Amino acid sequence: MSQTIAPDSAPSTTASADPKRDAYWMPFTANRQFKKSPRLLTSADGMYFTDDKGRQVLDGIAGLWCVNAGHNRPRIVEAIQKQAAELDFAPPFQMAHPKAFELAERLVELTPAGLNKAFFTNSGSESVETALKMALAYHRVRGEGSRTRLIGRERGYHGVNFGGISVGGMVANRKMFGTLLSGVDHLRHTHDPARNAYAMGQPLHGAELADDLERMVALHDASTIAAVIVEPIAGSTGVLIPPQGYLQRLREICDKHGILLIFDEVITGFGRTGQPFGAQTFGVTPDLMTVAKGLTNGAVPMGAVFAKQSIYDTFMQGPEHLIEFFHGYTYSAHPLACAAALGTLDTYAEEGLLTRAAEMQTYFAEALHSLKGAPHVIDIRNLGLVGGVELAPLPGEPAKRAFSIFLDCWEQGVLIRTTGDTIAFSPPLIIEKHHIDRLIDTVRGALQRAA
Numbered sequence: 001m002s003q004t005i006a007p008d009s010a011p012s013t014t015a016s017a018d019p020k021r022d023a024y025w026m027p028f029t030a031n032r033q034f035k036k037s038p039r040l041l042t043s044a045d046g047m048y049f050t051d052d053k054g055r056q057v058l059d060g061i062a063g064l065w066c067v068n069a070g071h072n073r074p075r076i077v078e079a080i081q082k083q084a085a086e087l088d089f090a091p092p093f094q095m096a097h098p099k100a101f102e103l104a105e106r107l108v109e110l111t112p113a114g115l116n117k118a119f120f121t122n123s124g125s126e127s128v129e130t131a132l133k134m135a136l137a138y139h140r141v142r143g144e145g146s147r148t149r150l151i152g153r154e155r156g157y158h159g160v161n162f163g164g165i166s167v168g169g170m171v172a173n174r175k176m177f178g179t180l181l182s183g184v185d186h187l188r189h190t191h192d193p194a195r196n197a198y199a200m201g202q203p204l205h206g207a208e209l210a211d212d213l214e215r216m217v218a219l220h221d222a223s224t225i226a227a228v229i230v231e232p233i234a235g236s237t238g239v240l241i242p243p244q245g246y247l248q249r250l251r252e253i254c255d256k257h258g259i260l261l262i263f264d265e266v267i268t269g270f271g272r273t274g275q276p277f278g279a280q281t282f283g284v285t286p287d288l289m290t291v292a293k294g295l296t297n298g299a300v301p302m303g304a305v306f307a308k309q310s311i312y313d314t315f316m317q318g319p320e321h322l323i324e325f326f327h328g329y330t331y332s333a334h335p336l337a338c339a340a341a342l343g344t345l346d347t348y349a350e351e352g353l354l355t356r357a358a359e360m361q362t363y364f365a366e367a368l369h370s371l372k373g374a375p376h377v378i379d380i381r382n383l384g385l386v387g388g389v390e391l392a393p394l395p396g397e398p399a400k401r402a403f404s405i406f407l408d409c410w411e412q413g414v415l416i417r418t419t420g421d422t423i424a425f426s427p428p429l430i431i432e433k434h435h436i437d438r439l440i441d442t443v444r445g446a447l448q449r450a451a
């Protein structure tokens, strides 16, 4: 017999110690564990958070891969404050405000050549949905409506909406949610510790894994495939750096078969890899590129999709008074988000932050790789200011050892992030050498203490 839903009057069986913490259902969080022992951040400045006990906590993950310029940056704060008092909202459908145009122009000066149209969203997940829909509609508008298949990759993360989890390759994010989008297939992931463990930067082996796309063309026929979406660096499944030549190979196969290539640069965008975008670091230009996070330094939710001129032009046909692309959000190009993004771009430009990861990466890489030989470490991966340290899982308890390291570091005043049994580092791009030393030494201590 199916279980009945408990009546609203039934007493809660999960009430937390503090009733003030009952109502908030936290995202991607072990709610019960957290509410027993909350980790609360109350302010932030530069490289540090302050918690509710007044402790300074070194931010080793730029909030959540987004606070690339560090916290509480004056230009961003001021831009948001001014904007809120000047224009709180402007409808984005059939209307606009000047900063939306200004921001788009500023952004396409930074994107790889050719990606010169910007469509605004409010998050990485929305950027992904937007890009997938653009790809499908693009083929249809140009008379190839049979191209409906979308190809993602195992261990990919493209946010949490239905398109994103369909092309994504994280089982926990997919298995609860039914059959997802139909007509989706996945390339194999590129993680190959047997051949590539402890590679510095891009691993040597694995370019041939891009040939999976040829297999999919052979199986489904190119005339049914609209687009391939990959993260240049897969972050959420443990910092997987693309093997040398892999992205180039993927680009070639897409070109050969008329398939659009989408780069999801939600975490690699805005200086993380040493260039403004991963596409530039890896020397491969996609047809569509999704961003969010560092676009506003995390200060106001915002995302964007960059498209090639030819894709935009394809839509610009038919009677001029008709809408060309039936898609958009109430908060697309929200004035506060645009102001925050402009303040962010000013900050990045004034401090050279979009290329600073290239300057810091040698020191960072050497510090990170000094963890080789520390207890439980089985692989280390890095590029720009991104690092991954993979641990041997506790037998029968995946993710538990890494989570205990996270908790230990938090106790020591350092914020890291773990995904599965990998510790991920993505510090603000303003990081200095002494912060790197503290980050790595704290993790080393935690590894030594860990079971």
Ligand SMILES: Cc1ncc(COP(=O)(O)O)c(C=O)c1O
Binding pocket: 122, 123, 124, 125, 126, 128, 157, 158, 159, 160, 231, 235, 236, 264, 265, 266, 267, 292, 293
């Ligand atoms: C590659 C990638 N795509 C999409 C997303 C989703 O972004 P959001 O959480 O803003 O929806 C993320 C978030 O981490 C991401 O890493």
